[in-house]
Amino acid sequence: xxxxxxxxxxxxxxxxxxxxxxxxxxxxxxxxxxxxxxxxxxxxxxxxxxxxxxxxxxxxxxxxxxxxxxxxxxxxxxxxxxxxxxxxxxxxxxxxxxxxxxxxxxxxxxxxxxxxxxxxxxxxxxxxxxxxxxxxxxxxxxxxxxxxxxxxxxxxxxxxxxxxxxxxxxxxxxxxxxxxxxxxxxxxxxxxxxxxxxxxxxxxxxxxxxxxxxxxxxxxxxxxxxxxxxxxxxxxxxxxxxxxxxxxxxxxxxxxxxxxxxxxxxxxxxxxxxxxxxxxxxxxxxxxxxxx
Numbered sequence: 001x002x003x004x005x006x007x008x009x010x011x012x013x014x015x016x017x018x019x020x021x022x023x024x025x026x027x028x029x030x031x032x033x034x035x036x037x038x039x040x041x042x043x044x045x046x047x048x049x050x051x052x053x054x055x056x057x058x059x060x061x062x063x064x065x066x067x068x069x070x071x072x073x074x075x076x077x078x079x080x081x082x083x084x085x086x087x088x089x090x091x092x093x094x095x096x097x098x099x100x101x102x103x104x105x106x107x108x109x110x111x112x113x114x115x116x117x118x119x120x121x122x123x124x125x126x127x128x129x130x131x132x133x134x135x136x137x138x139x140x141x142x143x144x145x146x147x148x149x150x151x152x153x154x155x156x157x158x159x160x161x162x163x164x165x166x167x168x169x170x171x172x173x174x175x176x177x178x179x180x181x182x183x184x185x186x187x188x189x190x191x192x193x194x195x196x197x198x199x200x201x202x203x204x205x206x207x208x209x210x211x212x213x214x215x216x217x218x219x220x221x222x223x224x225x226x227x228x229x230x231x232x233x234x235x236x237x238x239x240x241x242x243x244x245x246x247x248x249x250x251x252x253x254x255x256x257x258x259x260x261x262x263x264x265x266x267x268x269x270x271x272x273x274x275x276x277x278x279x280x281x282x283x284x285x286x287x288x289x290x291x292x
Contacts, residue, residue: 003031003034005028005031008027008028008030009024009027011023011027011060011061018061018069018086021173022071022087022088022092023060025088025154025158026060026061026072026086028153029135030058030072032150033055033058037139037147039139039142040135040138044074044082044084044130047112047129047130048080048082048114049112050080053076053077053080054077055074055076056075058072058074059072059074059075060072064104065103066099066103067099067100067103068100070083070084070085070100071085072084072085072086079108079109080109081112082111083100083101083104083111084114084116085097085113085114085115086117087115087116087118088117088118088158090118090180090189090191090192091192091216092117094124097127101113112128113126114127114128114130115127115128115129116130116131116132116135117131117132118132118184118189119189122189135154136154136159139151156174156177156178157172157173157174157177158177160174160177160178160179160181160182160278161181161278162174163276163277163278164178164276165275166226166272166275169226169272169276170204170205170208170226175208175210175225175226176210178278179193179209179210179212179224179225179281180193180210182278182281182282182285183212183214183285185278185282186214186285187285190215190216191216192212192216192220193210193211193220194211195210195211196210196211196223196225197209197225204228204233205233206228206233206257207226207228207257207261208225208226209223209224209226210223210225211223214288219244221243221244221245222243222288223241223263224240224241224285225239226240226272226276227257227258228257229255229257229271230256230257231256236271236272237271237272238268238271238272239268239269239270239272239276239284240252240255240266240267240269240284241266241267241284241287241288242263242265242266243265243266244264246265248265248267248287248288249286249287249288250267250287251267252266252268254266255268267284269283
């Protein structure tokens with residue numbers, strides 16, 4: 001794997017269990033590990049129990065025999081290996097993990113298994129959890145400009161903790177991250193969500209946002225995000241919440257741009273004239289609490 005950040009970010013194996021965005025995040029993390037970032041190396045070493053051994057090799061998306069492609073494999077000077085599973089959203093597919101574990105246990109020295117994701121606990125054995133918030137803390141005091149940019153990327157594009165201007169909401173992962181982060185904070189880690197958007201028309205969307213279920217066992221009967229104000233489509237968007245079954249607080253009429261979408265219950269925060277914030281999303285989620 002090359003030391004050049006941009007070469008690393010462009011590397012992606014089709015057929016792997018990772019999405020391109022997940023691999024992008026993994027490659028960014030691997031870049032700092034390869035460059036010797038002391039606090040990030042210490043974070044993983046502590047979780048994996050590698051002691052003071054130096055990290056010798058960082059591999060992104062290595063193939064583990066017939067088990068498939070892993071996210072990240074770290075090899076230390078004493079020979080110990082650490083398999084790192086990287087997740088960037090709730091409900092990630094974990095079906096490949098048992099096969100990866102089986103291959104790794106055949107190595108001469110027993111490996112460690114680390115899961116980097118959004119959950120601080122409740123991960124399947126034998127995986128040991130660290131979180132993207134831990135990564136943020138490890139980067140916290142690093143003045144290097146690239147580290148500062150990666151910290152902002154983790155904060156906004158993975159954790160959804162920063163405000164999102166309209167142009168970034170329409171052209172990046174940040175609105176989806178914002179929606180997912182709001183669902184996790186409001187409903188807990190059992191909340192499930194997926195990115196949902198209309199097909200773009202000349203670079204414009206009728207709607208884009210997050211479809212979600214407050215209860216991990218329930219159906220995804222809610223959606224929140226941006227809806228275009230006019231038909232034909234214009235430049236202005238409203239921030240809205242929709243419900244398939246249950247009425248919402250402060251109901252409004254269904255917007256014209258979603259006319260083919262047969263969900264009856266809608267509420268809105270008005271036209272987006274300032275950046276969308278976590279507080280605005282959580283204000284919308286409060287409107288799911290209507291008592292009948």
